Structure formats: C-alpha cells, structure tokens
Amino acid sequence: MTKMPSTGYEATADSYYDATGAFGEFTNFKLETVADTSDLTLYYHTFQDASDANSDIMSFRVVPGGLDFYKEYELAGVKFKALSLVAPATSYPFGYYEDAAKTFKIVPVVPPVNAWFVANNWAFAYSGVGVFGKTYWNTSKANLTANGYTLNNFNINGNYYSYKAITFVLNNGAIQGGVTYNITPVAGTRDEVSLSLAGGILNLTGGFGVTHWSAGLNQLSAPLSGKTFRITASTTNKPNEILLxxxxxxxxxxxxxxxxISDPFNK
Structure with missing residues (x-):
C-alpha cells in the first residue's frame, strides 16, 4: 500500500493511475545491455529471465516515473531496487526503464499485429466489408431471412472457449455458436495471417449446428476461407481496429x- 499525502490526494492518485495504465499497454519486454539482449517474462507485476526458469522472480510496483521493486535484485551484474522511466524517443518509441547507473534497459516490445489478431475477438459489420465480400453478405442476409434467422453478432475469435472460430449470435441470443477456423500467423511476418475453415461445429446454446450454417452463415465465411490477409492499423501497439x-x-x-457489433448487416 502507498500512503497518500494529506493534500493533493487526487493529483497523486491520478499520477499513479496514469503510470500503471501506461505500463499496462505492454505485455512483452526485453533486457538490453551493452553486450546482449534477452527476453523477460512479465507475469502480473513480476519480471523473470525468460531463458532461466530458476532465476529470480522480481516483484515490483509501478510508480510515477518508473518501477519500484520490493527488494534489491541484480541484473547484468548490477544491484538495483528501482528503475527510472525514460521518455520515448526516435530509437525507443515507447521509452524504457533503466537503472541509476544506466547499465541496462528494460524495453517494452510491441507484439506482432498478427499475434495480436489471433489473441483477440474481432467483430464484423457490413459497412466494413469491401466490394468483393458485400456480394456474399447480401446473399447471406437473404438466405438467413428466408430461413427465419436474424444475425445479431458475427465475430472471428482466437480464443472461443479455447477454440479458434468464427462465431454467431442469432435470434436475439436464442441461438449461439460457431465453426472452428484456422487462424494462423504467416511464418516470418508480423502482419500477415492465413484463414481457413476447420469445420467443427461449436454449440453454445439453442442447438447451433449445420442447419444454421447452411441457412446462410456459410456465405459469410466464403470470402475469408482459404485466403491470406495483410493486417494494417493506425497503431502498431495493440490496435482495437484493423483492416484485413x-x-x-x-x-x-x-x-x-x-x-x-450488434445487428452487423445494418451497421
């Protein structure tokens, strides 16, 4: 726990909140010294040498201006108990944390955008579909309507109850499920992903199955499956909107x- 000052409480609390939020933007870090670069494992507010499971687990708290460790540790032959935050610059666009003697740096690492894509749940909407895909979406809507189904949500999800899948909510939540999908980052790239239908049916509720798939949902998959996509975004670090x-x-x-996105055919 951190004792707050009797005056300026809100400003102090805000500074801790901002520092923690900025640190939390990153999930990967590396250790840089003059001689070497190595990976660090971050688990909650602890660091550990990723190559040595028996190395120290270094516990810390995020404070304004850096990291404060709960006891003295040693990295790169240097003992330390606190690290200072160095502001972003051209060579380190997300800044870094360093010891007082400037012997080493702990540097945030941006995960590849294709890995970020696989790790998250992404929503589709008609307004975001290109010219080629709209033809399939129009056919899907007509078929679903003819079969008495309303599409409430359509997503692609790298962790749908431990599956990779495209997922659907129909008839105001009465029917929910998905179809397993191969969502694979292309080896040697940071921004390419291949998509293909794996074909397993996942029923969450309402008996979701092949009947629903063949009633029009299959058309939504057609412009995705068997394709390799390049991912672009306005930011390289954990974007919440992307273009395939x-x-x-x-x-x-x-x-x-x-x-x-609710009612994706009309959004």
Missing part, C-alpha cells in the same frame, strides 16, 4: 474492431 486486405484480391477487405 486479401493479398490476392485488393477488393476483398474487412474492417474489424475488438468486441461485438
């Missing part, structure tokens, strides 16, 4: 956002 562009067909694009 089919590498073989520039007209086949999808703008996605993290979360859910």
């Amino acid at each position: 562009t089919d590498k073989a067909n520039a007209a086949n694009t999808f703008k996605l956002v993290i979360g859910t």
Whole structure:
C-alpha cells in the first residue's frame, strides 16, 4: 500500500493511475545491455529471465516515473531496487526503464499485429466489408431471412472457449455458436495471417449446428476461407481496429474492431 499525502490526494492518485495504465499497454519486454539482449517474462507485476526458469522472480510496483521493486535484485551484474522511466524517443518509441547507473534497459516490445489478431475477438459489420465480400453478405442476409434467422453478432475469435472460430449470435441470443477456423500467423511476418475453415461445429446454446450454417452463415465465411490477409492499423501497439486486405484480391477487405457489433448487416 502507498500512503497518500494529506493534500493533493487526487493529483497523486491520478499520477499513479496514469503510470500503471501506461505500463499496462505492454505485455512483452526485453533486457538490453551493452553486450546482449534477452527476453523477460512479465507475469502480473513480476519480471523473470525468460531463458532461466530458476532465476529470480522480481516483484515490483509501478510508480510515477518508473518501477519500484520490493527488494534489491541484480541484473547484468548490477544491484538495483528501482528503475527510472525514460521518455520515448526516435530509437525507443515507447521509452524504457533503466537503472541509476544506466547499465541496462528494460524495453517494452510491441507484439506482432498478427499475434495480436489471433489473441483477440474481432467483430464484423457490413459497412466494413469491401466490394468483393458485400456480394456474399447480401446473399447471406437473404438466405438467413428466408430461413427465419436474424444475425445479431458475427465475430472471428482466437480464443472461443479455447477454440479458434468464427462465431454467431442469432435470434436475439436464442441461438449461439460457431465453426472452428484456422487462424494462423504467416511464418516470418508480423502482419500477415492465413484463414481457413476447420469445420467443427461449436454449440453454445439453442442447438447451433449445420442447419444454421447452411441457412446462410456459410456465405459469410466464403470470402475469408482459404485466403491470406495483410493486417494494417493506425497503431502498431495493440490496435482495437484493423483492416484485413486479401493479398490476392485488393477488393476483398474487412474492417474489424475488438468486441461485438450488434445487428452487423445494418451497421
């Protein structure tokens, strides 16, 4: 616990909140010295040498201006109990944390955007579908309507009850489920992902199954499956909105956002 001052309480509390929020933007860190660079494992507010499971687990709290460790530790042959935050610059666009002697740096590492894509739940909407895909969406809507189904949500999800899947909510939540999907970052890239239908049916509620798939949901998968997409975003660090562009067909694009979008045919 941190004792707050008798005056300026709100400003002090805000400074801790801001520092913790900025630190929490990152999930990967590396240790840099003059001689070497290595990975650190972050688990809650602890660091550990990723290559040595028997190394110290270094516990810390985030404070305005840096990190405060709960006891003295040693890295790169240097003992320390606190690290100072160095502001972002051209060579370190997200800043870094360093010891008092400036012997080493703990540097935030931005995960590849294709890994970020796989790790999250992304929502589709008609307004974000390119010219090529809209034809399939129009067919899907007509077929679903003819079969008595209303689509409330359509997502692609890298962790749907431990599955990778495209997922659907129908008829105001009465029917929910998905179809397993291969969502695979392309080896050697940071911004490409291949998508393909795996085909397993996942029923969450309402007996979701092949009947619903063949009633029109299959058309939503058609412009995705068997394709490799390039991912672009306005920021490289944990974007909440992305654009998928089919590498073989520039007209086949999808703008996605993290979360859910209700009534995707009309959004």
